[in-house]
Amino acid sequence: MTTMFDVAVVGSGPAGATAARALAGRGLRVALLERETLPRYKTCGGGLVARAFELLPTEVHGVVERNCEGAELHLLDRDLHFRAARPRPHPRPAPLIAMTMRDRLDQTLATAAVAAGAELRAPCRVTGLHPEGAGIRLDTDREPVTASFVIAADGAQSDVARLAGWSDGRHLIPALEYEVEVDRDTFDRFAGAPRFDVGLVPYGYAWVFPKAAHLSVGVLTAHRGAINLHRHLEEYLRGIGLFPRSTQRHGFVIPVRPRAGLLARGRVLLTGDAAGLADPVTAEGISPAAQSGRLAAEAIHRAWETGLDPRQVRAAYAALLQPMLADLRVGRWLARVLYDHPRARAWIFRQIGQRLVDAITEVFLGARTYRGSLTGLALAFPRRVKTRS
Numbered sequence: 001m002t003t004m005f006d007v008a009v010v011g012s013g014p015a016g017a018t019a020a021r022a023l024a025g026r027g028l029r030v031a032l033l034e035r036e037t038l039p040r041y042k043t044c045g046g047g048l049v050a051r052a053f054e055l056l057p058t059e060v061h062g063v064v065e066r067n068c069e070g071a072e073l074h075l076l077d078r079d080l081h082f083r084a085a086r087p088r089p090h091p092r093p094a095p096l097i098a099m100t101m102r103d104r105l106d107q108t109l110a111t112a113a114v115a116a117g118a119e120l121r122a123p124c125r126v127t128g129l130h131p132e133g134a135g136i137r138l139d140t141d142r143e144p145v146t147a148s149f150v151i152a153a154d155g156a157q158s159d160v161a162r163l164a165g166w167s168d169g170r171h172l173i174p175a176l177e178y179e180v181e182v183d184r185d186t187f188d189r190f191a192g193a194p195r196f197d198v199g200l201v202p203y204g205y206a207w208v209f210p211k212a213a214h215l216s217v218g219v220l221t222a223h224r225g226a227i228n229l230h231r232h233l234e235e236y237l238r239g240i241g242l243f244p245r246s247t248q249r250h251g252f253v254i255p256v257r258p259r260a261g262l263l264a265r266g267r268v269l270l271t272g273d274a275a276g277l278a279d280p281v282t283a284e285g286i287s288p289a290a291q292s293g294r295l296a297a298e299a300i301h302r303a304w305e306t307g308l309d310p311r312q313v314r315a316a317y318a319a320l321l322q323p324m325l326a327d328l329r330v331g332r333w334l335a336r337v338l339y340d341h342p343r344a345r346a347w348i349f350r351q352i353g354q355r356l357v358d359a360i361t362e363v364f365l366g367a368r369t370y371r372g373s374l375t376g377l378a379l380a381f382p383r384r385v386k387t388r389s
């Protein structure tokens with residue numbers, strides 16, 4: 001038997017689970033369709049920056065493996081070192097960056113959506129979309145589902161976006177994540193704070209994230225040609241003196257530029273990686289995914305009260321997304337300066353490195369946008385250069 005839902009949310013990652021929780025919590029009938037059996041491994045550093053906590057249910061604190069009040073940034077090619085720290089006192093109680101594993105994090109998010117009233121079907125892969133009356137029929141590898149609206153939250157390889165007719169236009173950057181086990185002394189050496197290392201991987205960076213009992217080590221690059229990322233990650237491990245006892249290797253892509261054009265068409269709304277909303281500077285994708293899930297839910301909820309008119313939903317979603325898309329454009333500009341031009345990067349970091357780190361930290365905290373942070377920095381810049389010269 002086919003059940004009619006108000007909204008079918010495809011994908012139970014941060015975007016989908018957030019949208020489903022918001023809509024079900026407001027009384028809409030919501031199906032949350034997830035391809036995998038939960039919990040499932042997800043290739044991700046699992047770094048949860050402070051701004052994410054405002055978007056996610058409080059239960060996520062229960063799956064944090066380590067709360068970090070600071071992070072290290074190293075420009076390895078220039079021997080420059082900086083520290084990001086949460087200013088004290090700061091109105092937001094969340095840590096600057098919390099270490100999680102995505103299997104447990106995403107299961108917690110899906111459970112919170114179910115507790116709010118969403119119906120979770122997992123494993124259940126969506127394989128087709130067909131307009132049907134005043135709604136959409138979703139074919140799945142189980143029984144079909146019909147809904148008035150579909151929220152595509154099915155990640156970087158979004159089947160739903162393709163089935164709904166979107167061409168791509170996102171910039172997908174490759175990234176590797178190694179889950180490594182090391183001896184106790186080595187673990188203790190890296191356990192104090194997550195570290196980010198720039199200058200080793202062309203057009204990108206590497207990281208070490210300390211989890212409860214192992215390290216998540218990764219690299220990513222915005223380079224568009226062929227590149228052997230495994231070689232870079234192996235070099236990185238050796239370069240920072242990390243000799244794993246065991247390694248699980250995973251790779252995936254992160255979309256750091258949104259799809260061209262509108263992110264809603266017909267009765268389908270794109271969110272998270274399916275839309276291409278990861279942060280272009282840090283490739284942090286969990287909070288933009290959750291934020292866009294929340295905005296998609298808000299757009300549908302507004303129209304629910306007046307009869308779920310698709311035009312109204314699309315217009316509301318476009319308007320709600322606008323500030324986020326504008327700030328991602330500023331972020332893309334900063335990312336180009338930092339990753340595409342190593343000499344300019346080194347010069348900028350020598351002049352105002354700590355201030356730039358503080359500005360990006362403010363974005364992590366959700367206290368400022370890139371636009372606001374960089375405007376403040378630009379105003380201070382001539383004075384700073386003058387003082388140093």
Ligand SMILES: Cc1cc2nc3c(=O)[nH]c(=O)nc-3n(C[C@H](O)[C@H](O)[C@H](O)COP(=O)(O)OP(=O)(O)OC[C@H]3O[C@@H](n4cnc5c(N)ncnc54)[C@H](O)[C@@H]3O)c2cc1C
Binds near residue numbers: 045
């Ligand atoms: C190596 C690496 C490291 C990263 N590190 C970080 C980090 O430390 N911090 C951070 O914030 N971000 C990080 N990111 C980015 C982050 O993982 C993503 O941006 C984020 O997960 C996007 O969330 P989402 O909800 O849009 O999609 P996803 O989290 O990808 O969730 C999509 C869900 O949809 C399901 N699905 C897919 N197709 C279908 C289908 N046809 N039917 C039903 N279900 C389907 C999938 O199984 C999945 O559960 C990293 C990414 C990579 C690759």
